[in-house]
Amino acid sequence: MSDTDNPTAGQRVAELRRKRGMSQRDLAAEMGRSESWVSQVERGIQPIERLSVLQALADALGVSVRELRPEAEIAPEPEPEPEPEQQPQSNDLDGLRVALTGHPTLGSLFGQITACPEPSLDDFSQRVDELWDLAHAASYAALSDRLSKVLPQLEAAVRHGPEAERSELQALLARTYQVAAASFVRQDEPDAAWVAADRALQAAERAGQPLEVVAGLFRLAHAFIRQQRTDQAEQAAMSAINVLTPRSQADASPPEERSLLGAMHLVMAVISAREGDRSATHAHIAEARRIAATNGVDRNDFDTEFGPTNVEIHAVSTAVDLGDAGMALDVAERIDPSGLSPERQARFLVDVARAHAQRRHVGEATAALLEAEAMAPEQVHSHHLAREVVRDLVQFSGHRVPEPLAGLADRMAIA
Numbered sequence: 001m002s003d004t005d006n007p008t009a010g011q012r013v014a015e016l017r018r019k020r021g022m023s024q025r026d027l028a029a030e031m032g033r034s035e036s037w038v039s040q041v042e043r044g045i046q047p048i049e050r051l052s053v054l055q056a057l058a059d060a061l062g063v064s065v066r067e068l069r070p071e072a073e074i075a076p077e078p079e080p081e082p083e084p085e086q087q088p089q090s091n092d093l094d095g096l097r098v099a100l101t102g103h104p105t106l107g108s109l110f111g112q113i114t115a116c117p118e119p120s121l122d123d124f125s126q127r128v129d130e131l132w133d134l135a136h137a138a139s140y141a142a143l144s145d146r147l148s149k150v151l152p153q154l155e156a157a158v159r160h161g162p163e164a165e166r167s168e169l170q171a172l173l174a175r176t177y178q179v180a181a182a183s184f185v186r187q188d189e190p191d192a193a194w195v196a197a198d199r200a201l202q203a204a205e206r207a208g209q210p211l212e213v214v215a216g217l218f219r220l221a222h223a224f225i226r227q228q229r230t231d232q233a234e235q236a237a238m239s240a241i242n243v244l245t246p247r248s249q250a251d252a253s254p255p256e257e258r259s260l261l262g263a264m265h266l267v268m269a270v271i272s273a274r275e276g277d278r279s280a281t282h283a284h285i286a287e288a289r290r291i292a293a294t295n296g297v298d299r300n301d302f303d304t305e306f307g308p309t310n311v312e313i314h315a316v317s318t319a320v321d322l323g324d325a326g327m328a329l330d331v332a333e334r335i336d337p338s339g340l341s342p343e344r345q346a347r348f349l350v351d352v353a354r355a356h357a358q359r360r361h362v363g364e365a366t367a368a369l370l371e372a373e374a375m376a377p378e379q380v381h382s383h384h385l386a387r388e389v390v391r392d393l394v395q396f397s398g399h400r401v402p403e404p405l406a407g408l409a410d411r412m413a414i415a
Helices: 009-019 024-031 035-042 051-061 094-100 106-110 121-136 140-160 163-186 190-207 210-226 230-248 255-274 278-295 308-321 325-333 342-358 362-375 377-382 384-397 403-411
Strands: none
Touching: 009 024, 009 035, 009 051, 024 035, 024 051, 094 140, 094 163, 094 190, 121 140, 121 163, 121 342, 140 163, 140 377, 163 190, 163 210, 190 210, 210 230, 210 255, 230 255, 255 278, 255 308, 278 308, 308 325, 308 342, 325 342, 342 362, 342 377, 342 384, 362 377, 362 384, 362 403, 377 384, 384 403
């Protein structure tokens, strides 16, 4: 009997999904799960053992449970308690999220201006640089504390500070909201990232800094990607690419402008990979490589860390998203990320772990995650991809979870 005559449960899910004209992304969104989860179900890696999950999958596919799994003999189960592994136990940016809520200086609209010493322009500039240092180090708890204090001060300064300094203060405010947006995305708070990125765009425009506007669009695109709003992410990225591309062809094109263009091509590569478009993914990676080679060295223009090394890190990440684990690991072997920030290095190691997990290399994947954790624990404990791969590794291990992996899962509050 052929596989067609007796399909596996995963093959049946894939067949029913295709009959409905749904992509894996569509089914994942309908289920409130990740695309990786759907892929693993269809490949037989992720078994479905609970009736509630099976029923939700059947509902998403528009069929009955019996049609989805004819052989199933599953007894009804009680309504489960919320699973502790779904989210981190706490979020290091909770305080910042509260600070971002509402109007930044509502009292000033009613004449309630508190006379207190303001930091100088130089002090503000130094503080914003320190905020970005914390973000690049993935030190989100400390970042949240400082940002919650700096943001209201900067918002007051742009309204009531010296007129001659307003433009520079607005530019600093744009950078401050950008660091908030970047950090919210990394801590899986894309709705707050959207708000922060939008405020960054407004401040950059008021400052008369068009490249800071593009940097704000870069942060906005990442917020949209995390929300699975790929059409909006693509609109944000392509609007910048369309403006910057002809400018980049001029002999006097500044490297920082090319960095933003290259960073936007990396955004498009991520979008294309998550949509399963290999051709477009490879085209955007190739263009980013060309731009990085033109700049010649790893840079950190507008805190994007764009350069040859970051392009290759994205080549690894997008290969994993496309399911090309072998390619991802081959590229990863050639990368030395030590010159980049702890955040970038840890993110690279998470992608290496994801590639190993696709090949069910539990030991290698765990080792990469432990190295990432040692470098940036706050990032690894909260990042959705790190948490997803740890859940996968625990699932692969069954009842014999290796002690290092069990310890990591416990520190991440994953059951």
